[in-house]
Amino acid sequence: MTDQSDLTTTLGKLTLKNPFMLASAPPTASVEHILRGFRAGWGGAVIKTIHPDGMAIRDVSPRFAAWKGAGGELLGFENIELLSKKSVSYWEAGIGQIREEFPDRILIASIMGDPDPKSWQELAGTVQDAGCDAIELNVSCPHGMPEAGVGAAIGQxxxxxNQLTRSVVKSxxxxxxxxxxxxxxxxTLPAKAAAAGGAAGISAINSVQSLCGVDIETFGPHPSVDGMSTHxxxxxxxxxPIGLGRVAAIAGCxxxxxxxxxxxxxxxxxxEYLLLGASAVQVCTAVMWNGYGIVKEMNRGLVSYLAWKxxxxxxxxxxxxxxxxxxHQSLSRDVRIRPVITDAKKCDGCGRCVVACRDGGYGAIRLVKKKPIIDPAACDGCGLCILVCPSGALGALEDQ
Ligand SMILES: Cc1cc2nc3c(=O)[nH]c(=O)nc-3n(C[C@H](O)[C@H](O)[C@H](O)COP(=O)(O)O)c2cc1C
Structure with a gap:
């Protein structure tokens, strides 16, 4: 394998050993966590959001829910967790310790104050003096904190x-x-407001407000905290897909x-994120489910991809x-794709394409001797049949 220094990445004025960073979340909840992450090979870390000691943070139990596929694999994860459980003085000492052990990694302090920008300025000064490379303003936590006038209540x-960014930047x-x-x-509106306030960059996205599921026996949404739940x-x-779309929108403007x-x-x-304009990526849930070690394959894969391209x-x-x-209005109307069987051996005549085209499309496919026959006159080129084909037997030809 090529040396990992090949993955040196520019993040504004900062230089990352690789573009893979730990997001502000449980995998960066303590000094010990971050040190283990750095030992595994992560290029940087954003500390779990630090807040003034006076801000009461009491987590509930349980605080996670998940949407899993039929094979038990993770599709989506929901949390109602709050901020760091550590004190400001813990992080003051901890930032120095991490810096000393890993001077070649980027350490960013995520902070959140109360609605008064002064508390953000004070906290920003403290984490800066402790030695962090940058600060991330958490104006995006979707649960709990907005009820106190911070988190997403500011970010929305x-x-x-603009006002908060300006206050912190000048301090x-x-x-x-x-x-x-x-x-x-x-x-793009809050992103532009942050830019106008002097932000050095944008992190996007925080989690998407949701209800992950409902227990159909008890009628209660997940996760149930003593019988009650919250968004x-x-x-x-x-x-x-939501993150990619938002990053492209921000990078584009x-x-x-x-x-x-x-x-x-x-x-x-x-x-995919880099291609849509990101300079680096942050990871939370994948580490919570699979551990810090996933970065090894991420580094290896990216090195090979860069060499290949x-x-x-x-x-x-x-x-x-x-x-x-x-x-959308600039997209070509001159091209039509035409579904074709690209690999006849793969087609077992399941008929998924026929049903999808009949009930969700244009009725252009029928099965003859268990093989799909496509009527080009009826086909509108939407591409649904190719997507629903479970075996990959269908492909697309482009007609000009
Ligand atoms: C359990 C949990 C706790 C989180 N805590 C924070 C936090 O303290 N501060 C913050 O800015 N984002 C927090 N996040 C959001 C993540 O940093 C990240 O933006 C989000 O999870 C999307 O990334 P992912 O799909 O890689 O998990 C948390 C996410 C999870 C799942």
Whole structure:
């Protein structure tokens, strides 16, 4: 394998050993956690959100729920967890300790104060003096904190994002990133407000407000805390499409580094974020489910991918996919795809394509001797049959 220094990545003024960072969450809940993450090979970490000692943080139990596939694999994860359980003085000492042991990694302190920007400024000064490389403003936690006027209550209000960013930026020298909530109609508005306030970059996204499921026997939404529940934050593979969409929107409208977050589990997921404009990615749920060790395969895979595509750095991938993103009305109407059986041996005549096309499409497919026959005159080229085919027997030809 090529040396991992090949993955050196630029994040604004900071340099990462690789573009894989631990997001602010349980895997960065203590010094010991972060040290183990760095030993496994993560390029950076964002500390679980630090808050003034006076802000009462009492977690509930249980605080997680999951949506799993038929094989038990994780599709989506919901949490109603709050912020760091450690004191400010714990992190003051801890930041120094991590810095000393891993001077080559990027350590970002996520912070949240009360509704008064002064408390954010004080906390920002403290974590800066302790030695963190950058600060991330958590204005995006979707549960609990908005009820106290912070978290997403700030992130959903662009003037407040602007005011808070401006206050913190003027009180510190280190770069200030602002973490966006996806729970807003147009995420570019708070992102632009943060940029106008002097942010060094944007982190996107925090978790997506959700109810992960309902117990149909007791009628109670998950997770049940002594019989009651609350709206939580959704994360993991299910939110990757939301994260990708939001990152592309932000990268397409402001010229600042973006840390892409949401459903990253593999190096391929990370490449997708980089192609849509992210400079680096942050990972939470995949580590909670599979451990810090997943970064080894992420590093290995990205090194091979860069070599295969002829790139010398992850930086060269940044935004390449944005060139192929345009307004719907600008998309070509001159091309039609035509479904064809590309591998007849794979088709077992299950008929899924026929049913999908009959009830969700144009009635263009019938089975003859257990093989799909496509009527080109009826086919509208929507592509549904190819997606529902479980065996991969159907492919697409492009008609001009
Ligand atoms: C249990 C849990 C706790 C989290 N705590 C925080 C937090 O303290 N601060 C923060 O900014 N984001 C927090 N997050 C959000 C993550 O940092 C991340 O934005 C989100 O989970 C999406 O990434 P993922 O799909 O890789 O998990 C938390 C997420 C989870 C699942």
């Amino acid at each position: 209000n662009p003037p407040l994002v 510190v020298k280190v770069p200030v990133y602002v973490k966006m909530t996806p729970n807003i109609t147009d995420i 939580g934050g959704y994360s993991g593979p299910a939110i990757k 402001i010229d600042l580094p973006v840390m892409g977050i949401g459903g990253v589990s593999t190096w391929q997921d990370a490449v 002829g790139f010398s750095s992850p930086d060269e991938l940044r935004g390449l996919g944005l060139r192929q993103l345009t307004a």
